[in-house]
Amino acid sequence: MNSEGDWFTLFTMSEQRERILAEACDLFLRDGTDGFSMRKLARAVGVTAPALYKYYESKERLLHEVMAQGYERFAQYLYRGLMGGTPLKRLELASQGYLDFALENPRLYEFIYGAPEAAGMTDLPEDVEALGCAIGQFWHDRVRECMDAGLLRVGDPERVSVTMWAHAHGLLILFWRGRLMEGSGVMSEEQFRVFFQESGMRLLEGVGTPAVLDAIRIRSPERASEAAAV
């Protein structure tokens, strides 16, 4: 119970915790949700499974920390974008960071944004959810400043950023599921990067013509008046 003993214990304790967590993250980066088990992790760390429970009381608690690490890694990619000198540059760099993180850490990305149940978790603790909210806020900020700069159409930044997020997220998932074709076969990663950019441009400029917007607005007068107000 002397302080020196406690310190030493705490030190080695956290040292092992860190090793286990680092190994768990590696395991996720390699094999993803399906390939993860406490037994495999124990093998990777070099101990037996029961030993892990000395450091993490359950698999779920451990996964929460892995997810927190994943968010931190994700944020590092995104925050590079803040070095851009203009709102547009910041948005572009952040988008680049988003794509880079996803393509370089696909299993981790899918873990973070996949269904918690798929990894055997019931739900997320609020401190982990807060990390997700922070990233959402980051995007709202990027979108809002582009609206203020006259680069994006005026609207609710939160709703507009969800539109952009859904587009990017959907492309990534379809790509990983092998649903995107080019020429005779499945798209390569290089082709996907080009397509991602191209598709993003379509979202910016719109896929419709003025004719279709008129045709739709005629049927929904409230939208027409909104347009007139702008």
Added chain:
Amino acid sequence: MNSEGDWFTLFTMSEQRERILAEACDLFLRDGTDGFSMRKLARAVGVTAPALYKYYESKERLLHEVMAQGYERFAQYLYRGLMGGTPLKRLELASQGYLDFALENPRLYEFIYGAPEAAGMTDLPEDVEALGCAIGQFWHDRVRECMDAGLLRVGDPERVSVTMWAHAHGLLILFWRGRLMEGSGVMSEEQFRVFFQESGMRLLEGVGTPAVLDAIRIRSPERASEAAAV
């Protein structure tokens, strides 16, 4: 070995196969990928697990047929759209069918468009993949005829339809993962339907302003010349 005996055998054989398949589809509609096991299916059918293997040589083969059924059901929703009298009406009705199918059969939708490995399948046989291609072709047709009618910007119909698909797919996945908020909490299904429509409008008219398109095109001359050609 007489023909009558064989007929009878074949008849009851396929009858049981159909019962098993129907029950498997129901099980998927209710519980989805995670809740599916041969034991549960056997219980639902009213037999024991080993009996199933008389009709389907493996779980994977059975899942292939469930997926084929899912595609067929999906197609029924989509093809309603063909009753529309104009290209725009057909596109709108098909989109409505897409959303209806997804929201009414979420587990089935996620099974069809999820990772095959998530359900314990290695990959898809070509006859099942062909069903997916047919649906892709249906969308290309809808997009192409809208381009011809001057309702959508001219472009490669396949690539444009992927942009639209990714947007819709991404929204659905984020909604099901509980990532879409409105007000204080998670979006309700009704709120999501409104948002889906609203977000689709944004994709039609574009989220960017002319200013941002100019800013980007100045840096990529080949795009500027494309625009000039139109």
Added chain:
DNA sequence: GTCTATAATCCGATAGAC
């Protein structure tokens, strides 16, 4: 055709010896 019984693996988690 259907059953019981069983094989061979995996999993998460715990108890208790050292």
Added chain:
DNA sequence: GTCTATCGGATTATAGAC
């Protein structure tokens, strides 16, 4: 702190009796 041993559960799949 780590181990062995084990519990209790899941899974796919097969063998052989009826």
